[in-house]
Amino acid sequence: MSSKLHVVALVSGGKDSLFSILHCLRNGHDVVALANLHPPQTGPSSTHEADDINSFMYQTVGHSIIPLYEKALKLPLYRQPILGHAVNSDKDYHHHLATSAAPLSTPSSAPRQVDAVAASETSTAAKPTADAADASFPAEPSVSSASDEVSNTSRNDSALPHQNRRQAEPSTLRVRGETPDDDDDADETESLLPLLRKVLAAHPEVNAVCTGAILSTYQRTRVESVCARLGLVPLGYLWQYPSLPPYADASLLRDMDAVGQDARIIKVASGGIDSTFLWQNVAEKRTVERLKRAAARFGGEGAVLGEGGEFETAAVDGPSCVWKAGRIEVDVDEEAVVGEGGSAVVKFKGARVVEKAPSDDGGLENLRIPDLFDIEFEELGRKLLLSSPETAADSNTTKSIDQSLASTTLSPDPPLQTLQHQTILQDTTLTISNLTVPHANNEPLSPTSQLEAIKSQLLTLLSTHSATSSNITSTTLLLRSMSLFTLLNPIYGSLFTSAPNPPARVTIACGSSLPLGTDVSLSCTVNLPHTNNSNNHPLRRGLHVQSRSYWAPANIGPYSQAIAVPASSSSPPSNVEIVHLAGQIPLVPASMDMVRAGDVAFARGGADNGFGVQTVLALQHLWRVGRVMGVRWWACGAAFVSACGDRREGDRRAVLAREAWRGIHEGLRPAEEEEDEDEGDVDVWDLKFGNRGMGGVSAVEVDGRANLPNFKGVKLVDGGGDDDDDDVLAPPCVVAEVLELPRATDIEWTSPGLANCKNVALRILRGGETGLLVHETKFAADTVAFYAAGVADRNQVWDLEDVLQNADVPAGGRIYTVYMAKPLPQEWLGKSKPLVVPCSRVWGPEGKEVAAAVMMRYSRSSDGS
Known part of the structure; x- marks a missing residue:
C-alpha cells in the first residue's frame, strides 16, 4: 500500500x-x-x-x-x-x-x-x-x-x-x-x-x-x-x-x-x-x-x-x-x-x-470508488485467466505456446559489438537513434558521464536542425540495469525544463544485450516546425497528467503520457496525427502501487494470474490515454515483458500478451449493423447495474466514450498474404523480452496511435523466397503507412526489402525500429538506419519467436518524395 x-x-x-x-x-x-x-x-x-x-x-x-x-x-x-x-x-x-x-x-x-x-x-x-x-x-x-x-x-x-x-x-x-x-x-x-x-x-x-x-x-x-x-x-x-x-x-x-x-x-x-x-x-x-x-x-x-x-x-x-x-x-x-x-x-x-x-x-x-477495470477489460481478464488454473490460459493459448516452441530454434549469438548512431530527416520528422558514448579518450565512462555526453551530443544535433529539446516528441531510453534509473533520470529530465509536455518515453533495461561498456542509449523522434500549416492545426498536442486519480497512472517524471504531431506536411494539409504514447505499466492509478492479483476479483491468485492481471491493466492504461488523445486506430502494439528465467514461461507470457491485444480488439468490434456509429453508444450503465442505477436512481445512462478502435472506415484489403491465423481484425502486435522494466513490473505496453484518420486500409503482403508476411497499415490518403514483420533469421530482412519494393514503398521515406534478439546483417543495418532495441527474445506479429521484429513508418514529404 x-x-x-x-x-x-x-x-x-x-x-x-x-x-x-x-x-x-x-x-x-x-x-x-x-x-x-x-x-x-x-x-x-x-x-x-x-x-x-x-x-x-x-x-x-x-x-x-x-x-x-x-x-x-x-x-x-x-x-x-x-x-x-x-x-x-x-x-x-x-x-x-x-x-x-x-x-x-x-x-x-x-x-x-x-x-x-x-x-x-x-x-x-x-x-x-x-x-x-x-x-x-x-x-x-x-x-x-x-x-x-x-x-x-x-x-x-x-x-x-x-x-x-x-x-x-x-x-x-x-x-x-x-x-x-x-x-x-x-x-x-x-x-x-x-x-x-x-x-x-x-x-x-x-x-x-x-x-x-x-x-x-x-x-x-x-x-x-x-x-x-x-x-x-x-x-x-x-x-x-x-x-x-x-x-x-x-x-x-x-x-x-x-x-x-x-x-x-x-x-x-x-x-x-x-x-x-x-x-x-x-x-x-x-x-x-x-x-x-x-x-x-x-x-x-x-x-x-x-x-x-x-x-x-x-x-x-x-x-x-x-x-x-x-x-x-x-x-x-x-x-x-x-x-x-x-x-x-x-x-x-x-x-x-x-x-x-x-x-x-x-x-x-x-462512497463509491470507481472500478479499477473498465467493463471490456474486466471481461478480457476473465477470458484470459479463468479458463485454466494450470496455465491461466485457454486451449488456444496452450496450442500457440506449443507452436512457438516448435518454431525455429534460435541459437545464442554474441552480444552486439556496437550500437551505430543514426540520424534520418524525412519530411518534418527527424529521428536520432542509438546515441551512446561508452568511452572518452579511450577511457570507459561512468553511467552518469555517458548520459551527460549523450545529452551534449543530442543538443548539438538538434541545433544543426534549428530545433531544441522542446521539439522532441518521443524518446526510447535503454539502460543496462534498472538500478541506474534513479541515478540517470535527473540528467535526462534536465533536457526538458523550459516548456510543458515533455516527450513521451519508453524506458527498458536490456542487460547484457547492450554492447559491452554501454550503460545507456537514447533515441529520439523530433517534430520539426514547418510552414505548411494553412489549416492552423496545432503542431503539437500533449497530455501530461501528474496528479493521482482513478483514471491512469500519474507521470511524475519528465515525460508525458502522450504527444501528438501531424502525420506529414503533405499538401493539401491534413489533420491526421501520429500519437506517440509513453510505455504503460500496471500501476493502480489512485495509489501508484503495482497491481496485485489478490486484489482483483476476476483473478484466482498465484504467479500466473499475476502476469495476466498486469497485462490487462497496463493495456487498459494504453487505451485510456489513447481515448483522451483521440486515437482511432493503433499502428502496431509492442509489449515488453521482463525476463523470467524460464523459457516455457517466457513463451506463455508472450502468447498471453498477444492474446490480450487481439482479444480486446475482438471484444470491442461491434456487430456489422452497428459499425456505422461513430461514437460509443453501448448501454454500459444498464449492463453493469441493470435498471436500478446508482444510489437508487432508475435512469439509464449511455457510454459516451469514443470508440477505440474505431472500426468505421477500416477495411481489409487483399494483399496476397493468405493469413489464415483467424478473422480477428486487429493491428499487428510484437512482444519483446528484455532484462527489466520500470518498478520491477512484468509487462509494459506501447503503440503509435493514429488520430483524426477517417480511413484505414489494412493489408497483409507476402513475398521473398521465404514467403515473409508483412502487415501494412495505410492512412492519410496514402501519405503515411506503417509496416510490421517478424524475420525468422538474419537474412530474411532482404525478403522484407523485396516485399516493400514490390509494394512501391520508396526507400527514402522509411523510418525503422528493430526489436533485435539476433544480430542482423551490418549491410542492412547501415542501409536502413534503424532504432535498435536489443532484446533477449522476440515474437513477431504471427506469434512465433523470431530473430527480430521490424516496424517501419513511411511518410511521403510535401514534395512527394
Missing part, C-alpha cells in the same frame, strides 16, 4: 472541492488544512458577490460563506489574494512562460499570522466554472519567504520530506505577482506559491495538495506546476471521472447524493440552465434529471457537471467525517442578481454554521 499523505485541500466551497476531500480520506490520507485564493479587496465598499472577478483560473462567486468552512469542517483555513491575471492563457502551463526575469525583490520576513477566513479552489479555463470561491475579506500579511523555484527534475512518487524539497537560490528568480509592485504583470496561477508556502510554514508535514479538477487541463496543469516546484504530490481523484465506470457525467452527482453532500447552485450562466435552478441541490434526483435534459439541448462535454461554466455551486452540508462541526445555514434573497447573457447569481443575506442532528450517515462507507 502507498504511504499516507498529509494533504492541504484547495477549496472553493463548491461541490467538487469538498467532494475531493472525501476521496482523500477514502484513500487513507489525512487532510490537515484548507487553502483558498480570493479576489483582492478593491476598497472599503467591496462586499460579497460584487467581487466575482471571473478569473480564468479561480472561482470567485459565493465568497461570503467561505469563512464558515473552517468552523464547519474543523480544519484551519489559509488564504491569499489573487494577484494578476491570465498572462499565460495556454491550456498547458509552464511557469517559465509566466515568471519575471526582473531582479529579486525580497519579501518581508514578518511572522505569519493566521486569521480564519476564506477558502477557494481552482477552476476550469476561460471562465469560472463548477465551484464557488472566496472574496471580500481583508488580505492577510505576506508570509516571509524568499522566492524559491524547485528543480523540474523527476523524483520518487513517495512524498518528499519537507526539509528535502529542492529550492533555487533566492537571488536567481522570483515569482511574478509575489510583491505588490508587479501585480498587474503577474499570472494569477503564481498566487498559489505564496499560499502554499504559508501552509507549509504552519504545517511542515504537508506533502500533498488535492483539488476538484474533473475535465479542465487548464486548471490541472497549473496546480501541478506549482506542486512540482514545491515537492508536493497533486491529488486529483475526480480527474476524468465521467469516463470511468459507469461512464456518465451524472455518476459524480449521484455519488455525491449517496454520501449526503448538499451543494446548492448559486450561479447560472447558460440559457439552457436558467435562474429556476438557483439554490437547488445539484445532486438531488430531480435536479440531476433537469440538468441532463438541459445539457442534452444546449450543453457540451461535462455540462451536467457545470464543466463549461454553465453553473457554479456552494456546498452547505455533507457527511460527518468531513463536516465535523455542523452544516451551513444560508438566508437567501428571493430575488437573484441578474447579469448579462442570461446569467444569474443567488444573493445571500446571511449565513452561519449550525449544529447537525446526530446521524449515522455512512460517509466513507457509502
